[in-house]
Amino acid sequence: MRYLDALALAKLRRLSLHIKRPKVEGLLSGARASALKGSSQEFAEYRAYAPGDDPRRLDWKVLARTDRYYVRERQAESMMAFYALLDGSGSMGYASEGRERKWDYACRLGLAFAYLAMAAKDAAGIGVFGTRPAAFHPPRQGLEHLSRLDELLARFEPGGTFPTGSFPSEAASRVAERSHVLFISDFLGNPEDFFRAVRALKMRRGVWAIQILDPAERDFDFRGPLLLESLEDRSALSVEPAGLREEYRSELARLVRYYQAAFSDSQIRFGVYFTDEPWDRALSRFLGLA
Template identity: 30%
Template sequence: MVVRGFLQGLHSSPFHGFSVQFSEHRRYNQGDDPKLIDWLVYAKTDKYYVKRYEAETNLTGYLAIDLSKSMGFTESQSMTKFEYATCLAASLTYLMTMQQDPVGLLTLGEKVHAELPARSRRGHLGDVMARLSQLKPEGNTNLAVSLTQVAAMLKHHSLVMLFTDLLDDPEATLSSLARLRHGGHDVIVFHVLDAAEVNFPYDGPVQFQDSETGETITVDATGFREDYLAQLDAFRENYRERCAKLRIDYVPLDTSMPFDKALTEYLMQRQKSK
């Protein structure tokens, strides 16, 4: 129910974005909506017929998943950023396929990989979920390069749902996001961080290691906390403001947030902006 409401927010209504193509007539049956009766056919045949329609979607969605090793981080040992992102991606795939919207899967490493083409058949849900379960966050990721390649790959208006911790060069990443928007694509950035990255629950001397480079640094966590949290707020606010100017939806999340709370808050913000 939560993700249904979420996607309805994207569509404004469950069928916004769908074109309806006339298919054929059939005899009127008790219980059919009288509004569907074709009165021109009735005038010719003196019989009641209703129009049958075939829903044809014009919204194609692409899940773009950050495969950087930093996405595998968790302090709680419960759910990593990557697992949180893939659960959300699977939920959205479920709803989009139920609405007959094609969904494709892209993974972002040092370059983009097209894992699965966009399809809308019911069996595609299983394909996407199977592939998501096989993916692992490993290696380095160049978000800017990958997103630029995505912009070049997509030939038609699409909805790009990006799942990432955004731990890369902000200017280069924002420039690539701008290319996606200028290409006519709708973009949602799901900024997924671990709860520890948001709350910084550390005290005393702590050694941190960069999961991608292996570089280590030791800091006095107690004295560093205030500066860290201020920098994190500035980091998120920069993305929030710059994405707003590009008309990109920016959704900050952390792994302690239940999906219903996270998506409901997002929907409320979106409705207020309309």
């Protein structure tokens, strides 16, 4: 595979063992307590009897003790679908000198999450969204599916702009409800548009968001007057980086704070990572394992 080599797979394998530990149980494990009430043996909670409930679910002991009718709710074990949605716009193709592209880093992260989901017997799928025709692979169980996901990502070349307007509807049409979505992007653009686009996925889904940036986009340590050419929209801007550096960093910090606050309010886990940090460490940190 292009993005997950043997070493990466080995790391993921170790990581998957970690995430089966009790403290993170319930995050990715297929054997999670579902919010749906089902027919498993596990007790969920008591509920007052309502007309139409199955009388076999009445708790007779409670009735005897309290002379009130209560129904025992049980938890249903269910398989979860995991989607890794990637921003395939042109800006994701940026890499500063000596670094890998944000796109490649995002692909590696997305596949890693897919691996973890598959290792936990969940189904994982990949989607890429941009102005180019979106690439999508529905969720499937089984690690043997991973290579197809890898192929899909390897064939895709980032370009164009990210369709913040059409993304929610397009994603919603492909991503099932009661699934978990991980959205990976550089989130460089109008923050409100990006936030709305991601939040729209939240409807009956768990959503995570990861922002990937290049160190050059973090530090803006360019020297001398430049003509910056955007990979997103092909526009250009002449700048004097030395005089702009502080303002740029302030803007970046402001952007990240906005996303952190907005996603936190919407109960969307959000993390910012730079391509100079090893992907596996970023993954561990996001999962709270480091």
